Amino acid sequence: MVITVEIRKMYRYPFQHVVDMHLNKYPNPLEENVRDIKTVEEKKDITGIIYRRRIATCNNVLPGILRKVHLVNVDDVYLEEESWLDRKQKTMNIRSRCLTWTQLATLQEVSTFRESTANPNWTEFWQTGSVTVTGIGRLNRLFELFAHSFFSRAVRKSVNVMDTILEQRYGCPCS
Template identity: 60%
Template sequence: MQEGKMGVVVEVRKVYPYPFQHVVNSYLNKYPTPLEKHVTGIKTVEEKTDPATGIVYRRRIATCNNVIPSFLRKFSILKISNIYLEEESWLDMKARVMTLKSHCLTWAQYASLNEESMYKESTENSNWTEFTQKGSITITGAGLLNCVLETFAQTFLKQGVKRSILIMETILQERCGCPFS
C-alpha cells in the first residue's frame, strides 16, 4: 500500500491452487454472499461474445452498502445508502485469461476508484490460477475532507482486499476441494 499525490494504491498477487475454469466460475458467481455483507447485488447489464475470437465481454453493476463512517455522513454528499461500481470483464477461454476493469460510479466528481485485475492460468502449474490486481483511490473536490476520506479509504481497501481473497478461498474450498485447509 502506497500513498502520496496519487491517493491510495494497492497491488496484490495471489496464486489459487485450482484450475482457471473453477476460479473464474467462482469469481463470476461470488456475490452476493453471506461472507460479504457490503455487496448486496450484482447485475449483468451487458454480455456478448465476439464470434471471431470467442472472447466473452461482460459489464456488471455492483450495489454496495455505503461504508463511510456515520460521523462523515453528516456531509450531504456522503448521505446515501448505496454505492455503485461498474465492472467490465473480458474472458478468453482459449488463452485462459480474464481481465477486469472496475470503477466507482458514485461520487465520480469527488473520488476516483479504479481497479485492474487479471486471472490467468499459472505458468508454474496449469492446474493453478494466478490473480493480480492493482487498485487506486484518489479523493478530490471534497475540500478539507480529502485527507480524512483518503485515510479511511486506505484502511478500507487494505481490509477489503484481504476479505475478498478470503472469500474466494472459502468459495473455492467449498466448491472444489480443500487445498487451503
C-alpha cells in the same frame, strides 16, 4: 494524492474454477456489503472473448463522521465491473470503478486472472486499486486515509471469500 493497494495471489485451483467462482461469488453471506450484482451487457466477439459489464449494489461503508458530508451520505454505492474472458488463452482481465461518487473521487481497480505458468492447475491473480479524492476540500486527506484502510481490508477479505467458497465447492486445493 493517489492511494494504491496491490495484491498478488496464487489460487491452487484451475483457471475455470476460479473464474467461474469470481463471476458467481456475489451476493453471499460471507460478504454482507455486496447486496446485488447484475449483468447489464454480455457479448462474445469473433475471437471468442466474452465481454461482460456488471453493476454491483453495495452498502455505503463510510462511517457516520464522514457521512456528515452531504454528497457522500447515500445508502447505496454502485460499482461497475467490465471483464474480458478469453477461455482459449485462459485469462480474464477486469476493470472496475465506482459510479457513485465520481464528482468527489476516482475509485478504480484493475485485475487479472490467468492460468499459472508454474502449474496449469493453478490460477494467478493480480489486482491494483487506486483512490483519488479531489472534491471534498480540506477533508480530502481524511477520506483518503479511510479509503486506504478500507480497501486494504476489503481486498484481503475478497481473497479470503474466494478461498472459502472455492474450498467449499471443490475441496482442498490441488497441488
